[in-house]
Amino acid sequence: MxxxxxxxxxxxxxxxxxxxxxxxxxxxxxxxxxxxxxxxxxxxxxxxxxxxxDVTYWQNYPRSARPSWINYFSSHKMPPHLIIAEYEVSERMIGANIREYVATFNYDHEYDEPPSDLILTFRRQVADPTKPPTMTFVLLRPDGREIELISKKLSEAGNQTRIVITSDRGALSTAYAFGREFETPENLEKVHFELTNPALPLFSKAQPGILLGNEAEPLKGTYTIRVTFYFQNPEDKIEDLTLIIGGRVYGLLGTDENRRxxxxxxxxxxxxxxxxxxxxxxxxxxxxxxxxxxxxxxxxxxxxxxxxxxxxxxxxxxxxxxxxxxxxxxxxxxxxxxxxxxxxxxxxxxxxxxxxxxxxxxxxxxxxxxxxxxxxxxxxxxxxxxxxxxxxxxxxxxxxxxxxxxxxxxxxxxxxxxxxxxxxxxxxxxxxxxxxxxxxxxxxxxxxxxxxxxxxxxxxxxxxxxxxxxxxxxx
The missing domain is CATH 1.10.3720.10 (MetI-like)
Incomplete structure (x- = not known):
């Protein structure tokens, strides 16, 4: 042919x-x-x-997030997944040996549900492992209330650090204690400490129902997150500091329970x-x-x-x-x-x-x-x-x-x-x-x-x- x-x-x-x-x-x-x-x-x-x-590869993705496009079809808006790597830096010396390093993040929250996670990742270089730096994590709400969620020494091995704020025992206790200040005795009987979502009181209005998922009213506005490091050596430093706001929605088809x-x-x-x-x-x-x-x-x-x-x-x-x-x-x-x-x-x-x-x-x-x-x-x-x-x-x-x-x-x-x-x-x-x-x-x-x-x-x-x-x- x-x-x-x-x-x-x-x-x-x-x-x-x-x-x-x-x-x-x-x-x-x-x-x-x-x-x-x-x-x-x-x-x-x-x-x-x-x-x-590989579970570790997906650990910075949101867990069980819905597809992002559902926000276009619902009046109940859910927060997207955000990775914030831009922040303001200020440094000063406290005394002769302590150096204070402050990173300030801003997050605009205009949604009807709180984020699923607050995750902080960074790489640290410490000259003397016996003198690890101290870190504090402070959340400043739009209503002016300031909550210190974490204050601890970074004594973990390895340079790469990942801290899940919303899974930290101390942060959970602090968030629960903050919510108790505004709850009624009747509502407190419905709440169990171990089952409390720490992000709920942090991103809800300070009023009765703050600890109840079906009654908490979202507090919208600009949140300021202040992460402070206290170094004991002038050679110590922090690199690749990133704040991850775990979303309730992500991508075209969302994520599964393994965050994939x-x-x-x-x-x-x-x-x-x-x-x-x-x-x-x-x-x-x-x-x-x-x-x-x-x-x-x-x-x-x-x-x-x-x-x-x-x-x-x-x-x-x-x-x-x-x-x-x-x-x-x-x-x-x-x-x-x-x-x-x-x-x-x-x-x-x-x-x-x-x-x-x-x-x-x-x-x-x-x-x-x-x-x-x-x-x-x-x-x-x-x-x-x-x-x-x-x-x-x-x-x-x-x-x-x-x-x-x-x-x-x-x-x-x-x-x-x-x-x-x-x-x-x-x-x-x-x-x-x-x-x-x-x-x-x-x-x-x-x-x-x-x-x-x-x-x-x-x-x-x-x-x-x-x-x-x-x-x-x-x-």
């Missing part, structure tokens, strides 16, 4: 395909996921995928699903066609042996075997693809054998054989060109099965733990009862993504069937 003829055939095919509305819808959905898989990693680096199971960005997981799961679905379908379909054509063309006792092998493979329950193999061997994405191909070629093989049997009995095939054409030439020139159109439609229709099978293995905890997949996200959601807790943003996106991606290939396959097998148009 000349190149010009090939181009013309492609144009004719595209003209027919554009008339299939269901096929165009499937192609649009598929292109969306391909674009997501290509463009997404530019904003969500591969490190996020590699460290999906779910949109990053969805993007990298898209790449894995496309790889598994397309590669598995291509390999299984081509192997099935090769096996079916070879069985039909050889015929006789060879065909009988090949068909008995086919029947044995068809009788094996695929999913239980995959579960068993994944439990025995350490699963990886390549092993999963290999097993899916091994147990996924039989349907294509049966159809290819049936079509090859019909074609080999045609008069033009008999004529080619009579003039001395080799079996390979006959298969290449007469058999394969008529089977390949079916192959492309079969590839599109077999992709959803591969995607869902891998997702099922990951959902059962038997997938590749080194790669984030949609099934893994659902597995983690199920293991922490996300549905019962109302964390719909953890469950719906990966489920819808699997359904839409599978549906796109089903639509494309249906359109290809209609184009390549015109008789289907009348069915």
């Amino acid at each position: 000349r190149w010009s003829d090939f181009v013309e055939s492609l144009k004719d095919f595209w003209f027919e395909y554009k008339r299939q509305k269901i096929g165009m819808l499937g192609l649009a959905i598929l292109l969306f996921f391909i674009g997501l898989a290509i463009v997404g990693p530019r904003f969500y680096p591969a490190e996020m995928s590699r460290k999906w199971r 960005d779910l949109f990053a997981g969805l993007i990298w799961g898209t790449r894995v699903s496309l790889l598994i679905g397309i590669l598995t379908s291509v390999l299984s379909v081509f192997f099935g066609i090769f096996y079916g054509v070879m069985s039909a063309y050889l015929g006789g006792w060879k065909d009988e042996i090949l068909q008995r092998i086919y029947e044995i493979m068809s009788s094996i329950p695929t999913l239980p075997i995959l579960i068993l193999l994944s439990a025995i061997y350490k699963p990886s994405i390549w092993w999963i693809i290999f097993f899916l191909v091994v147990f996924g070629w039989m349907g294509t093989s049966r159809m290819a054998r049936s079509m090859a049997y019909q074609i080999k009995e045609m008069d033009y095939v008999e004529a080619a054989r009579a003039v001395g054409a080799s079996g390979f030439w006959i298969v290449r020139k007469h058999v394969m060109p008529q089977i390949l159109p079916y192959a492309f439609a079969s590839m599109a229709l077999s992709v959803p099965s591969a995607i869902l099978t891998e997702a099922g293995l990951s959902f059962l905890g038997l997938g590749d733990i080194n790669r984030v997949t949609w099934g893994q996200i659902l597995h983690d959601a199920q293991s922490t009862a996300a549905t019962i807790k109302g964390m719909w943003w953890w469950v719906l996106p990966p489920g819808l993504a699997m359904a839409l991606l599978g549906l796109s290939f089903a639509f494309i396959g249906a359109a290809l069937n209609t184009i390549l097998f015109p008789k289907l148009k009348t069915l």
